[in-house]
Amino acid sequence: MSTVNPTDTHHHDDHHHGPVTLADGVWPWMKRWIGTTNHKDLGTLYLIFSFTMLFIGGLMSLVIRAELFAPGIQFVDPAFYNEMITLHALVMIFGGVMPAFVGLANWMVPMMIGCSDLALPRVNNWGFWILPFAFTMLLGTLLVPGGAPASGWTMYPPLVMQTGAALPLMVFALHLAGISSITGAINIVVTILNMRAPDMPLLKMPLFVWTWLITAYLLIAVMPVLAGAVTMILTDHFFGTTFFDAAGGGDPVLFQHIFWFFGHPEVYIMILPAFGIVSTIIPAFARKPLFGHDSMVYAVASIAFLSFIVWAHHMFTVGMPVSAELFFMFATMLIAVPTGVKVFNWVATMWRGSMTFETPMLFALGFVVLFTIGGFSGLMLALTPVDFQYHDSYFVVAHFHYVLVPGAIFSIIAAIYYWIPKWTGVMYNEKLGQFHFWWSAVWINVLFFPQHFLGLAGMPRRIPDYAVQFTDFNMVSSVGAFMFFIGQFVFIYNMIMCMRGSGTKATGRVWEGARGLEWTVASPAPYHTFETPPKIDPREMA
Amino acid sequence: MATETSEHHKYYVPEPSPWPFMLTVSLFFMLGSGAFWLNGSTTVAPYLAALGLAMTLVMVFIWFRDVVNENLGGVYGHQEDMTYRWAMGWFIFSEVMFFGAFFGALFYTRMIALPWLNGEGEKFFTNLYLWPEFEGAWPSNGPGNVGGDFETVNAWHLPLLNTVLLLTSSVTVTWAHWGLKEDSRWKLCTGLAATVLLGAVFLYYQGLEYVEAYQHLGLTLGSGIYGSTFFLLTGFHGMHVTLGTLMLFIILLRCLKGHFSSHDHFGFEAVAWYWHFVDVVWLGLFIFVYIL
C-alpha cells in the first residue's frame, strides 16, 4: 500500500494507546473508533460527520434552489419544500457548523494549550457519538407519516403543532444534539481552565482558544434553554399544556422569546470560533503578531455578553411594546462596536505585514471581506423601523448566509487548510486550494448577493414559488448555488489526498509565520501530544 | 499542592471505552421508542422505551463504576479532581438555565401575556375583540378557561412542609459532609441516610400533592397556563429530586463501603452540590409558584 495512514507511524509508540488501523481487521478498527477517547480521533470523527452533514444539507439547498430557479412549482410539493428548508437549516446549524467547530477544538485546543487530551475523554466520545444518532433520528422524519418537520428551523408554534409523527422525533433529536453540545462545551471549558501548561496564563492563550472558551460558555448557557423550549412544544402537543395557546393564557410569542434567547447566542456560537480562526491565520501569513490581542479578547467577551440581551431583534414584527423595541434596537446596534473592533484589528494586523497568500490566508481574507458585508446588512437590520421592511424577506436570508457561509464555513475551510499538514503530515495541493478559493469566492457572491435585491424588492423568505418580477435574480442565485456546490468536490478531493498521505511531507512548523505550541511538535502530531506540560518559548504565545 | 502534583503527574487519559457509545445507543432506543409511543403506537413502543430507560441506567451505572474503580485505583490526582469539580459546576449551571426557560415562561405569561389578554397596554383590542370581558388574574387558565375551574395548592400546607423537609435535608447533608471531613463515619452515614430519607419523604408528599391537585382541586397539567407552568416546573424539579435522592443513596452505599476519605471525596461533594442546587430551585418554586 503506497498510502500510509498518518497515524500509522505511531503505532509502535505505545501498545495500549497506539491507534488501530483497518489493516488490523475490521472489528478492532471499528472498536477503535467507537470507543476512542483520543481527542485527535474524535476531532477527525467530528469533522467527517460535519462534512457529511454539510453535504446532505447542501443537497437540500440544491433542491430549494432548483425549485426557485423559475416561478411556478416545477419539482417539489410546497409541503416538501417546507420540509427541505427546515431540515436544511437544522442540519447545517446543528449537524454542520457546530460539530465542525467542536471538531477543530478537539484537535487544536489540547495542542494549543499544551495538554495531553481533553479533560474528560470519555465524555468527549459520548458527545460525538450522540450526533450520528440524533441526526439519524432527525433525517428519519422524512420517512414518517406526515413528513419531516416543515415549520422552519425556528419551529414557531402554532405551525409546528401541525407537524405529524415527526414532532416528537424532532424534539428528541434536538434534545440529543443539545446533550452533545453541552457535554462538548463543558469539556472544552474545563480543558481550557484546568489543563493549560503551567507556563500559559489565560491572557496569553491563542485567540482560537479564547473564542472557544467564550463559545463554550454560551453553549452551556443556552442549549438547555432550547431544550426547555422544545419540551414545551412537546407537552403542548401531547399533554395538553397551553404555553403557546392564548386560550389557556399562553402566548405563541412566548416560544419566540425563549427560542431566540437561545437563538441569538447560538448565532455567535457559530461565529466566535471563526473569529478565533481568522485571528490565528492572518498573523501567521502577515508574519506579524495579532494587533490588539487583549482588545480582541474583550471584544469577543462583550459580543458574548450582548448576545444575551438582543434576542428580540429577531422578532421585531410580533408586536412588542415600543419601549422593548427601542431597547433591543439600541442593544443590537451596540454589537457593531466590538465587531468593528475585530475587523479593524484584523486590518491593522495585515497593515505593514509581510504577506503571502496561501489558501488558508485567502479564505481568511475572504472571510474578513464577506463577513463584513454580512455585518453591514446586520447593522441595517438592527434598525427596527427599517427591519419592518427587511424582516422575513430575502434580505435576511442574504444577511445570515453571508455570515454563515463565507463567514463560518469559510473559516472552517481556512482552518482545515491551515492545520491539515499538522494533522496528516503532508501538504495539501496548493494549486487546487487556490482554485477552490477563487471558485468559491466568486460563486458564493453570485449565489447570495442577488438575494439582497430580492429582499429589498419585497420577496418573502421560505416560499417555494414567487411573483414573476423576482425571476431574474432567483435564476442568478440558483446558478451560483449549483456552481458553488460543485466546486466543493475539489476541496473534498484535496483533503482525501492529504488523509491518504499523498503529497509533499510537511515540516513541523509548516508555515513560516505560524506561532503557537502546535507548531513545535512534529507533523503529523504525535497521537498523544503533550503528555507532560511543555516548557513554552514566549514567542509561541500571544 | 497544585505545584507538587502537576510537576510529575501525568494527566490520566482513560482507555477506549465502549460505555459512552452504548449509552448513546440506549438513549436513542429510549427516545426513538418514546416518540413512537407518543405518536400512539402502544403495542410495543412503551416496553421498548422502558427497556431503553433500563439500558440507559445500566450504562450510566457501568460507566460510573469504571470511574469509581479508577479513583479507588489511585489514578486521579489533583488536576483530575479539579476537572470533575469544574465539570460538575458547569453542569449545574446548565441545569439552572434549563429551569430558567420554565421560570421565564412563568414570568412572561404572568407579567406580560396575562395583562395583554386583559387588554392592558398596547394589546387593548386583544381583549375587546377576541376575549371580551376576560379579566384574568393569576392563577389563570386563560380566557378559554382551559381545563375548567381549579383551585391552587395551598402554599402553607404541603409545600411549606416540603420546604422545611428540603431545607432540613440541606442541613443534614452538610452535617454529613462535616462528618466526612472529621473522619466520623457515624456522622457521615447518619447524615446521609437522613438526607435520603428526607428526599424520599419530600417525593412522597409531592406525589400526594399531585394526587390532591388532580382529584380534589381540579388542577391538572391541562389547566391552562397555570397548570402548565405549575406541573412542568414542579415536575422537572421532582425529577431532579428523584435523581438527587438516587445519587445520594448510591453515595450512602459507597460511604458504607468506605469509599471516601476526609481529603478525597469529590463524588460526595458533587452530589451534595447537586442537592443544594435542587434545594435552591425549590425555594424559587416555593416563592414564585406557590406563594406569589
Add this chain to the structure above:
Amino acid sequence: MKKISMLSRWGLGALGALAMAPAHAEWTLNMGRGVTDLTDDVFGLHMLIFWICVVIGIGVFGAMLYSVIVHRKARGFEAAHFHESTVVEIAWTVVPFIILIAVAIPAAGTLLQIEDSSDPDMTIRVTGYQWLWEYDYVDEDVSFFSRIDRESDRARQLGSGIDPAGVEHYLRNVDNPMVVPVDTRVRLLLTSGDVIHSWWVPELGGKKDAIPGYINDMWFEANETGTYRGQCAELCGRGHAFMPIVVKVVSQSEYDEWVAEQGGDAGSEGELATGQPSPDEASADEATSSEESPTAGNATEGRTEDDSEDQPEEAEESMVGSGEEDEGSEPATGDEQDSDADEASDDSGSDDGGSEESDSADQDAGGDSEEAAASSGSDNGSNGGSGDEDEGSGGDAAGDGSDEVSKDELMSEGETVYADLCAACHQPDGSGMPSAGFPALKDGAITTGPVEAHVAQVLDGKGAMPPYKGSLSDREIAAVVTYERNSFGNSTGDVIQPSQVAEQR
C-alpha cells in the same frame, strides 16, 4: 430628512450603475419608496445606514486592498512588529459608537411614529387563515375573505403546465382586494385564526405579525391612489407562498361607492363562479354574536358581568378612533347586550356544551388550527344569506338549501373547486401522495365512507388539510364532496345538497 432623501437619490443612481447586466425593467435593486410618509422616512433611514456602511466599507476594504497589494512578501516588504496602539483602539471604538448614536436617534423617532396607531380615521380587522385573509371593516359593516385569484392558483400547481409569466400579477392577485380611501389614516387590527401570519405590503409600510389569540395593530396613510401588492411574510404552512395581499387605494368617493356596493349586496348567493365567500357579510359580526347569543343567558359568569358595560365604552372613548361609527357597527344588540353575548361565547366553553363549537373557535385560536378556523366558519354562517342578526344560523341554512341542485351541476362545479383547492395534494386523479401524508381519495376511507364524516372533514380540515368552513360556501362544499364521491372510480352515487352542508356547519 431632506438630506437623507438626496442621499437616497444618489443611492439609487449608484446602485443602478452597479448592476452589471443591461438595463432590465424587472431588475429592481433597491427598496421601494412606498406611498406613505412613513415609508419615505424608512426609505431615508435605509439609505442613510446603507451609505454609512458603504463609507465604512470603502475605508476598511480600501485599507485591506492597499495592504494586500503593497505589504506583501513577494515585493520584499519586511514585516513591522507593532501589535497594539491604545489611541487607535480607543478611536475605533468611540467613533463607531458616535456614528451609531447619530443613526439611532432618527431611527427611534421613526419607530415611535410607526408604533403610534392612535386616532385612526378607520379601522379594519384583518384575520389570517391558512391560506387566505379576512378583512372586516369595523365601521362599515363590510367583511369579506380575500384569497389568491383562481388563475394564479391554477398556474401554481405542481405540473400545471401554465406559464406563470402569462398570468397577470402571478401570485400577487386576489379575488377580493382590500379597498381603502386615499389620505386616510387606516388602522389594521391583525390577528389569526390558526397559525402566525404576517401582513406585508411593502409600499404601505413594514410588516406586522398576525398572531392567534392576540391582536396587533399597525397603521398606514397612503398618499397616492393605486393598487399595492404584497403577501404573507411569516411561514404559515404549505400555502404560505399563496396568500397574497392586494390593497386598492382609491379616492374617497370611489371608496364610498365601493362600500355601498358591498353593503347593498347582502344576501346574494351567486358567488360560486368566483369561488369567494360572498363579500356580503355586512353583518358578520352580528351573525356571530347572534349565533352565540342563546348561550349568553345561561353561561355568563358573574365575575366579569359587572364590568361588561364599562369596557366597550371605554374602548370607544379612549381607543377607537371613530367611536360613534363603531357603535353603529353593532346596531341591533347595542353594546351592552352585545358584549354579553361575546363574553358568553368566549367564556362559557366548559359551562355550556351546546356552544362548544363556536366557542372553541374563538378560544382555541392558539392551539389547533382545525378548531381555530372554525371561527371563520361561524362567521361565514352568514354566508348562507342572512344579514339579519336575529336569525340563527339554522335560518341561514334554510335560505341556502331550499332549492335542490342537480347532480350534474354539482359535479361540474365540484370539479372546478377540486382542481383549484384539492388537486395539489390529493392529485388530479385522486391518487393522493401517501408518502407525504396526503391520502388517496380514490377508494378512500373518507370519500367512500359516511357522507357526514366526509363533509365534516372538508369543513373542519384535518392535520395539514386546512378547514374550508371559512372559505367555501355550502354549495361549493356540497359540490366538491359530490364530485369526490363520484369520481376517480368512486361511485357512491351520493348527491350532497348544500342544505346538508349547512346543517353540519
